[in-house]
Amino acid sequence: MKGWRFTIVVYLIGGYAVVSLPTMADPVEEGAYLTAAAGCKACHTLKGGIAFAGGRPLKTPFGIFYSPNITPDVQTGIGGWTGDEFLAALKRGISPQGEHYFPAFPYTSYTGITDKDGLKIFAYLKSLPPVQQDNKDHDVGAPFSWRWLQWGWKLLYFAEGQGPLTSEGTDRGQYLVDALGHCGECHTPRNAFGGPEKERYLAGSADGGEGELVSNITPDVETGIGDWSKSDLADFLKTAMKPDFDNVQGSMEEVIEHGTSRLSKEDREAMADYLLSIAPIYHQVSRGKK
Numbered sequence: 529m530k531g532w533r534f535t536i537v538v539y540l541i542g543g544y545a546v547v548s549l550p551t552m553a554d555p556v557e558e559g560a561y562l563t564a565a566a567g568c569k570a571c572h573t574l575k576g577g578i579a580f581a582g583g584r585p586l587k588t589p590f591g592i593f594y595s596p597n598i599t600p601d602v603q604t605g606i607g608g609w610t611g612d613e614f615l616a617a618l619k620r621g622i623s624p625q626g627e628h629y630f631p632a633f634p635y636t637s638y639t640g641i642t643d644k645d646g647l648k649i650f651a652y653l654k655s656l657p658p659v660q661q662d663n664k665d666h667d668v669g670a671p672f673s674w675r676w677l678q679w680g681w682k683l684l685y686f687a688e689g690q691g692p693l694t695s696e697g698t699d700r701g702q703y704l705v706d707a708l709g710h711c712g713e714c715h716t717p718r719n720a721f722g723g724p725e726k727e728r729y730l731a732g733s734a735d736g737g738e739g740e741l742v743s744n745i746t747p748d749v750e751t752g753i754g755d756w757s758k759s760d761l762a763d764f765l766k767t768a769m770k771p772d773f774d775n776v777q778g779s780m781e782e783v784i785e786h787g788t789s790r791l792s793k794e795d796r797e798a799m800a801d802y803l804l805s806i807a808p809i810y811h812q813v814s815r816g817k818k
């Protein structure tokens with residue numbers, strides 16, 4: 529009823545104002561929110577550098593990847609890209625030249641992002657000031673540096689349109705965790721070829737980026753977060769403080785700072801609900817063990 533009355537009032541004030549009703553929020557603003565949820569900034573910004581201009585080294589077991597410039601500079605960024613090219617990169621790992629991206633770019637999770645949301649992210653990135661900064665070559669040894677080999681990797685480990693890390697069924701929490709938040713990219717262990725071990729979805733990994741130990745975040749009581757309450761988890765995603773008052777370390781701190789702390793309370797609670805509902809997996813993460 530309220531919405532109906534509002535429509536009428538706006539209509540009386542000026543016919544065309546109807547198109548900007550609150551249900552149709554500004555795509556750039558929505559895109560900014562989704563970009564935070566997806567954590568694009570953390571990877572695409574060099575520490576102390578200009579936001580989204582790339583150049584950040586990302587250490588992996590295969591070598592060092594450098595994130596590219598995703599500001600709308602036409603020469604060195606994505607200023608000349610179309611929406612379709614952007615979606616192909618984000619959701620299928622394919623460049624405008626038809627080459628395959630390395631999965632250090634988590635398109636494997638982003639493939640679960642809806643086209644609509646993907647285009648909002650694009651709209652937000654296009655609204656940023658263009659920064660002219662050339663991309664740096666990756667420092668990765670053969671055969672992992674062979675771009676053409678990536679199609680084989682994709683064949684094995686990439687399922688388009690559905691995060692390979694997810695189970696079936698979708699809700700807002702799962703969408704935020706699996707597709708946008710790409711939590712599994714760090715929290716699911718990988719095999720020797722960098723493919724996610726589906727049967728240990730979110731059960732933690734001993735070789736996260738920068739050699740980090742990444743916690744088991746399945747609700748297993750002994751080795752995971754089974755003894756966290758929903759509010760423990762939702763609060764943690766805002767404050768980076770664990771229920772035992774320890775502050776989180778390393779890359780998770782950035783995930784929270786640039787990502788989950790900027791989301792709405794409802795979205796953080798949806799993530800907590802989802803995480804506490806998945807199958808608990810017993811998996812002790814420790815050095816020297818996968």
Ligand code: HEC
Pocket residue numbers: 563566567568569571572586593594595596597598605606614617618623628629630631632633634638649
């Ligand atoms: C975990 C780190 C990481 C995150 C998070 C990440 N990216 Fe990237 N991205 C990369 C890397 C590394 C590459 C380069 C891949 C390659 O060269 O094959 C890349 C490549 C790209 C490209 C291709 C650019 C070009 O010049 O070809 C685009 C576009 C892009 N990312 C957009 C995004 C967006 C949008 C997000 C958030 C939704 C995002 N990235 C999140 C690491 C990341």
Ligand code: HEC
Pocket residue numbers: 704705709710711712713714715736737740741742743744745752753764770775776777778779780783788799
């Ligand atoms: C870039 C890698 C990375 C990504 C992406 C990531 N995490 Fe983490 N996460 C970590 C690391 C590393 C730790 C361990 C930090 C520590 O020991 O202080 C961690 C710890 C945690 C913890 C604490 C668990 C415990 O028992 O102490 C929770 C909860 C968590 N992450 C949830 C998430 C969620 C939810 C997402 C997706 C929004 C996510 N993480 C995405 C790297 C990541």
